[in-house]
Amino acid sequence: IITEYLIIKGHTILGIDNGLYHNNHIAEKLAKMYGKHRYQHFNLDVTQDFQKVGNIIKTSDVLIQLAALVGQGCVDKYPELAQKTNVDAIENQLSFCENQMVIFPNTNSGATNGPNGISDETCPTLARSGYALQKNQAADIVAKYPNHIIVKLATVFGPSWRTRLDLLVNTILYEGYWNKKVELYEGAFKRNYIGPPDIARLFSHCIDNFESMRGETYNAGADHLNCTKKELCELISRHIKFETTQSSLEDPDKRDYVISSSKLAKTGFKPHYSLDEGVEDLIEWFKTLPVNRVDREAYIKYNRNTSI
Numbered sequence: 001i002i003t004e005y006l007i008i009k010g011h012t013i014l015g016i017d018n019g020l021y022h023n024n025h026i027a028e029k030l031a032k033m034y035g036k037h038r039y040q041h042f043n044l045d046v047t048q049d050f051q052k053v054g055n056i057i058k059t060s061d062v063l064i065q066l067a068a069l070v071g072q073g074c075v076d077k078y079p080e081l082a083q084k085t086n087v088d089a090i091e092n093q094l095s096f097c098e099n100q101m102v103i104f105p106n107t108n109s110g111a112t113n114g115p116n117g118i119s120d121e122t123c124p125t126l127a128r129s130g131y132a133l134q135k136n137q138a139a140d141i142v143a144k145y146p147n148h149i150i151v152k153l154a155t156v157f158g159p160s161w162r163t164r165l166d167l168l169v170n171t172i173l174y175e176g177y178w179n180k181k182v183e184l185y186e187g188a189f190k191r192n193y194i195g196p197p198d199i200a201r202l203f204s205h206c207i208d209n210f211e212s213m214r215g216e217t218y219n220a221g222a223d224h225l226n227c228t229k230k231e232l233c234e235l236i237s238r239h240i241k242f243e244t245t246q247s248s249l250e251d252p253d254k255r256d257y258v259i260s261s262s263k264l265a266k267t268g269f270k271p272h273y274s275l276d277e278g279v280e281d282l283i284e285w286f287k288t289l290p291v292n293r294v295d296r297e298a299y300i301k302y303n304r305n306t307s308i
Contacts, residue, residue: 009204042056075130086131104148221271
């Protein structure tokens, strides 16, 4: 979604991907849709092919570092690969940067609320998981490079070309739609959200306004989408019917905060994609999936504990 949006905005994209998710067909589709002069694909691994990746970076104006093993479940399952991908690879890539614009997406999972109950960019970060710790380590490395922008993304929701189902909104909707029940834990905890279309718009906005935004960190979410998990279930229940049961499980990241993105809003950016739109788009996608659970989960390679 990000790549296609930036191509439409007039950029030429050099995409690096190691094919872990067997998604080369997406690269082929992009090249066919827009031409190889607008999208070039490189089947490389950022944890191994350092020089080749570096050579591509040197020919670019902007580096958007998206490669990551995301979430605590994934980090626990692949700790060595997570460290190499989430931290070491980024340090290596920056060593090839000269005057490139670097836009780094961090997580807001380590957010803490300020005295007024709101979390802004001045509030301290508390890494409650190995994943949050790695992302913050990488952000610290990026912050030492002067030509950077760091965006702390809220919880992503909605479909994509390779839809993740280990994200809160997507997971709740998946369980509610297919299994007609959701086991909710820590329902009073508040979270903040942002959809893929707005993330694409955000990166484009950062490129267009790089000089005025340079060297800063921005919370990237929608202030009007701050809501509790219970409120999220109530919103989803307006679209589908399901049973909600309470669980004694705990969130390993203890994500409970009210995020303010007013600093980003002052640069002229506000998210447009609503939770209702994301839910509706996901439901339309679910309708295309096999009804049989085994066939369906094989088709989407769904795993509740990890995104790898």
